[in-house]
Amino acid sequence: MAFFTLRTSKLVQRVHQVSKRCYSETAFPKITTHYTVVPRETDSRWKDVNMERFVDETDILIIGGGPAGMSAAIKAKMLGEKLGKELRVTLVEKSSTVGGHILSGACIDPIALEELFPNWKELGAPLKTPVTEDKFAILSEKGRISVPILKGMPMYNHGNYIVRLGHVVTWLGEQAEAAGVEIYPGYAASEILYHEDGSVKGIATNDVGIAKDGSPKEVFERGMELHAKCTIFAEGCHGHLTKQVSKQLNLRSNCEPQSYGIGLKEVWEIQADKHRPGAVEHTVGWPLDKNTYGGSFLYHLDEETPLVAVGFVVGLDYTNPYLHPFKEFQRFKQHPSIRSTFEGGKRIAYGARALVEGGFQCIPKLQFPGGCLVGCSAGFLNVPKIKGVHNAMKSGMLAAESAVESIIDCEKNSSKTLGIEPKDYTEKLKNSWIWKELKAVRNFRPSFHTSLGLYGGMMYSGFSMLVGGKEPWTLSHGGADHTKLKPAAQCVPIEYPKPDNKISFDLLSSVALTGTNHEGDQPPHLTLMDDTVPVKKNLAIYDGPEGRFCPAGVYEYVPLENGDGQRLQINAQNCIHCKTCDIKDPSQNINWVVPEGGGGPAYNGM
Numbered sequence: 001m002a003f004f005t006l007r008t009s010k011l012v013q014r015v016h017q018v019s020k021r022c023y024s025e026t027a028f029p030k031i032t033t034h035y036t037v038v039p040r041e042t043d044s045r046w047k048d049v050n051m052e053r054f055v056d057e058t059d060i061l062i063i064g065g066g067p068a069g070m071s072a073a074i075k076a077k078m079l080g081e082k083l084g085k086e087l088r089v090t091l092v093e094k095s096s097t098v099g100g101h102i103l104s105g106a107c108i109d110p111i112a113l114e115e116l117f118p119n120w121k122e123l124g125a126p127l128k129t130p131v132t133e134d135k136f137a138i139l140s141e142k143g144r145i146s147v148p149i150l151k152g153m154p155m156y157n158h159g160n161y162i163v164r165l166g167h168v169v170t171w172l173g174e175q176a177e178a179a180g181v182e183i184y185p186g187y188a189a190s191e192i193l194y195h196e197d198g199s200v201k202g203i204a205t206n207d208v209g210i211a212k213d214g215s216p217k218e219v220f221e222r223g224m225e226l227h228a229k230c231t232i233f234a235e236g237c238h239g240h241l242t243k244q245v246s247k248q249l250n251l252r253s254n255c256e257p258q259s260y261g262i263g264l265k266e267v268w269e270i271q272a273d274k275h276r277p278g279a280v281e282h283t284v285g286w287p288l289d290k291n292t293y294g295g296s297f298l299y300h301l302d303e304e305t306p307l308v309a310v311g312f313v314v315g316l317d318y319t320n321p322y323l324h325p326f327k328e329f330q331r332f333k334q335h336p337s338i339r340s341t342f343e344g345g346k347r348i349a350y351g352a353r354a355l356v357e358g359g360f361q362c363i364p365k366l367q368f369p370g371g372c373l374v375g376c377s378a379g380f381l382n383v384p385k386i387k388g389v390h391n392a393m394k395s396g397m398l399a400a401e402s403a404v405e406s407i408i409d410c411e412k413n414s415s416k417t418l419g420i421e422p423k424d425y426t427e428k429l430k431n432s433w434i435w436k437e438l439k440a441v442r443n444f445r446p447s448f449h450t451s452l453g454l455y456g457g458m459m460y461s462g463f464s465m466l467v468g469g470k471e472p473w474t475l476s477h478g479g480a481d482h483t484k485l486k487p488a489a490q491c492v493p494i495e496y497p498k499p500d501n502k503i504s505f506d507l508l509s510s511v512a513l514t515g516t517n518h519e520g521d522q523p524p525h526l527t528l529m530d531d532t533v534p535v536k537k538n539l540a541i542y543d544g545p546e547g548r549f550c551p552a553g554v555y556e557y558v559p560l561e562n563g564d565g566q567r568l569q570i571n572a573q574n575c576i577h578c579k580t581c582d583i584k585d586p587s588q589n590i591n592w593v594v595p596e597g598g599g600g601p602a603y604n605g606m
Helices: 014-020 067-082 111-116 165-179 240-248 325-332 336-342 389-412 425-430 433-440 453-466 507-514 533-542 580-584
Strands: 055-063 089-093 133-139 144-147 182-185 189-194 200-205 208-210 216-221 225-233 260-269 279-285 294-300 307-315 346-356 371-373 526-528 555-559 566-570 590-592
Touching: 055 067, 055 200, 055 389, 067 089, 067 111, 067 165, 067 389, 089 225, 111 389, 165 182, 189 225, 189 240, 225 240, 225 389, 260 325, 260 580, 279 453, 294 336, 307 325, 307 336, 346 507, 346 580, 371 389, 389 425, 389 433, 425 433, 533 566, 580 590
Parallel strands: 055 089, 055 225, 089 182, 133 279, 225 371
Antiparallel strands: 133 144, 189 200, 200 225, 208 216, 260 307, 260 346, 279 294, 294 307, 526 590, 555 566
C-alpha cells in the first residue's frame, strides 16, 4: 500500500498480546443458533412442532433470478412452445423483488441478448447508453498515465452498453412471466434434496418464523419442497447451494479453487456540465500497491438525471489483513484526476458483491444427474473484459436447451438416474463462444502472481494478446483466496484518511443507502462452525480481518464487559449478501446461509 505507515512497536505487538491472553469463557458467547449448525432434533423446544413440508413438482427448476437464471427460464419456455411440449418452468429468487439483489458495473456485451431476443429494442429492453468513449489509465498517488484502448483489446467497449443491471433483470423477469415462467420472489432456496440414487431431486425453501435464539415462534412455517426433473443452479458468485452441491457431488475435483474479487459500487448524480453519456473509464494502480490486484470503473449513464456509476474491485487474494476494501474505494475517489467528477454531486446508492475471477482453470464439472451450473455459479466471468453477463445469459440458454432435450429424450428412453442430467450441456458450452473466450484469457488473472505484480501481469497480458491467447501453457492461481492472508505480525497496518462526507464516506452511512432489511428476530445467517475460532484464531493471528473485508459492517470485535479482551459481534441485519466473508475468512469457519426469504439489500438498478 502506498500509505503504509509504520506504527509504534506497541501497536504492532497488539496481535501478539491478543494471542497470549488467556480469555475467560465470556470471550466466547454463543453466537450461532441457526439450525444448520445447532440440531433441532436435540432441542426440546422443537419436540411437538409439525415439521411436514408441502411438496410441489415442476419440470425445470431454476435457482436464482439473475441474467443466467432468467435467460434459462425464457429459453426453456421458448423451446417447449416450439416443440409443442407443455413444460412447467419454475424460478425461485431470494430477493423480495426481481432484480433487488443484483449488483454489477455494468457495461454489457449484447451478443447473448440479441440471440435470445433479436427484437430486444422493440421490446423495450433498458439498454439506453451505448458506449461512445473508452479511457484507461494507470494511477500513481498524484499522477495518471493514460493508456490507449485499441479495437481488439479486451477493454475495447464500443458496441457495448452501459446499463443498470437490476433494471435489465427486472425487464427479463417481465419477459419470462409473459412466456409463462412461474417466478417466486422472496423464496430463499436453503437446502438441496437428493433422490435415493444420489441425483438431485430439487430444493427446499427455508423455514420462517424462528426466533433469534433458535426457538420456534408462534408464526413458524416450514419451508416447502420443490421437486424437479432438472434443477439449474443460477445463484451467482459463490452461491450457497452451489457450494453444497459441489461438495456433495465432488464437482471441483479436477479444477483449481475458485478465485474472487470484491466489487464495491456507488451511483452518483453529478453536475450536468461534467456528464458525458456513454463514457467508460477504467484505472489500475493507486491506491493499491503493485502486489494487490484491483482497479476501478466509472460509467456515465444516459438517463433523465446525469448519473455515473463508480466502482472499485479488489482481488480477494490480497495478503495484508489490514487492507480494507471499502476504505480503499473511498480513498480512490480522492485522486486528483477522479475527485473533480464528484465535486458538487450527490451520492444516491451504494452496494457491494463478490465476483468470480478464476476463469478457465477454475471451471468445475458443470453437469450432473439432476442438474447443472450456469453463469457466475460456474465461474464464467471474463476478467480482462470485466464482463460476465453475456456469458451468464448464453450459458443459461444452453442449459435450457440441454435440459429440455434431455427431458423429452427421457420420455422415450428412461433416465439412468431419477434426476435427469442435461447430458449435452458441457459439450454445447465447449462448442460455444463462451469456451473460446475464456480459454483465450485464461492466463490474464494468474499472471499477476509474480514478483512484478501489476506490471508483470500487464506485460504478460500484452504478450498473450499478441499470440491470440494461444500460448501452450496454463498458469496457476496458487491456491484458494482464504489461504493468502499473512499473519498480522508480518504486515504493516494501513493508515486510512478520515472521510470528508463529501466525496468519501463512512461505512455505516453507506450501508444505509442499500435499503438492507432483515427480520431482526431470526437466527444470524452468518453461521460459525465454531464460535470460539474468531477470537482464538482470526483475532489472535490476523487481528480480526472480518471487520475490514466485510463491506457492510457485519463483523465487529467489541470489548468484553470485564475489559479482559474482545469478542466477535455479528450484525447480521447489515448483511448485503456479498459472500465475501464466506470466501475470505482465513479459518473457513463462516458459512453463509440464506436468511428468511425477502431479506437483504433492496437495490434499485445496481
